[in-house]
Amino acid sequence: MKFKLGVSACVIGEKVRFDRGHKRSSFVCRELSEFAEFVPVCPEVAIGLPVPRPTIRLLDHDNEIRLVDTKDNDIDHTQKMITFSETKATHLSEQELCGYVVCAKSPTCGMERVKVYRENGYVAAEKIGVGLYTKALMEKMPWLPIEEDGRLNDPVLKENFVFRAFALRDLYDAMADGITKRAIIEFHSRYKLVLMAHCPKEYRALGQFVARVADHDIKEFFFEYRTRLMQALAFRASRKNNTNVLMHLQGYFKRSLDKKQKAELAELILAYRKGEMPLLVPLTLINHHLTMHPDAYIAKQKYLKPYPDSLRLRYGL
Template sequence: MNQQQIKIGISSCVLGERVRFDSGHKISKFVTKELSPYFEFISVCPEVGAGMPVPRPTIRLMSNEDRIELVETKDVTKEHTQAVVDYSKSKIAQLEQELLCGYIVCAKSPTCGMERVKVYRKDGATNVGVGLYTKELMTQMPWLPVEEDGRLNDPLLKENFITRVYTLKDFYSSMGEAPTRGKIVAFHSRYKLTLMAHHPSSYKQLGKLVANVKDYDIDDFYRLYREGLMKAMAHRASRKNNTNVLMHLQGYFKRELDKQQKQELRQVIDDYRVGLLPLLAPLTLIKHYLTAHPDAYLAEQAFLQPYPQELRLRYGL
């Protein structure tokens, strides 16, 4: 997989571009230093794209009866709602053709915030809004992994987002020029353990869906499977689910390992289960046994290495 082809949309200010209302930025060192070797960023600033200048008056979301408006803070009669919505629809339609694999948005922004954006009312403000651009993004591309810059400081949220990005990239790469039933069945086979770890009920639902792939138009099925896959992956893999998958993996070695090796693997999995060891510990041992006792099905499971190990995301899980 060519990592530089992994396209990620991003709020321009998070990349360090000086496009904010005060000509400043909100650069993320995690993004620019740790992620930039792996991703090709596509920078978007909805305010600038909609024609607003830099610097510019501050803006906010305001609730006006059943409508959310984007207005200037000091003069609410100056509204930018339609300009931003029109730009958002056009830009996102363009981005959909790019096969984006993820999007990093600027937290709390009235255009880009993903959650808890302030919405002002006559009697105060509530933290219930979504930025106008990001709302359109998640409506038009519901399968796309979207995360806020600040939330990527949380190791669990960060690992889940990166896993989703690489899953979607792998899906697109596996489909090649055009999806086929065979390609989707092969992809699903490689992601069975991953889905078991993230959301067991979705694993069962997607399994039933794939079993009936012949009953669908392939393009309809492609869209249906993609959305179900990414919805499942949005659930963070829990320690309990990961432990179940590890025990499932353990079963593949019951004939190959001697008594001492079996005991060692059981102990490492149990130490992970109770929080004494990170997920990396049992996975490293399983990979070691897989090298000594090859198994074609296990070797291709994405669960064993969902993204480049150089990202070091499983050390703290």
């Protein structure tokens, strides 16, 4: 089943930018299209701005961020954009959206480091801007994986974003028959090693939280769990944490492998820790041993196969 992926319309090739252009992302359009159902939005077009159109920018006006025309600060689109953004974000929050790819540097869609200008026309270096539309998405859906198109060229950021999108789809699928205590516990059990790799602190805290699921209203529990889970997974798994998980997995085979096999696996884990080979290498051997020596608990761990192999995202980790 495909997951719903919000996108800035220009990122999938729609010619909606101010100059009739686009910012088509090859990764999004070619590699993610098999797994994602795109939900395109251009907030500037949505509030009635034409294509082509005058450029717009964020302006620091009396310590308030305004969205104005670049050449005429009196042409102000702020309130119209805020109204649209909040309404759209509320609508999308009810659609089981699993991720969002936004256009970098845009005064409406940029996720970070968007230029903010002073009245005199110079960039306010001390101001760190966020596009007004993306700001509404982040505030309304703090659990939602959001990434800029350009940052997806980084293999680590790309892997983390895609993994979170698949994890959120998995969470929704796990609750398809209703949000129940059993469904939450079973889902969480499959993500224990993932959490151990991404955020050991929240791995422990969420484990305690899930243990007390019966003490909460189940829907309120789910909403809090979703946010805490996704925010924990936003921490990128470090080499150190991945090594700890690999060693943890190694322990499950201590009675199944002979001395030579144990040494081979230990050497691969050490080589990964030293940065001499990618994570995929020791994981491939662990999956091989799991096929030969099945273990029900390990087999269901999402850490071993968090997304389709065809995406080839662990090659560079």
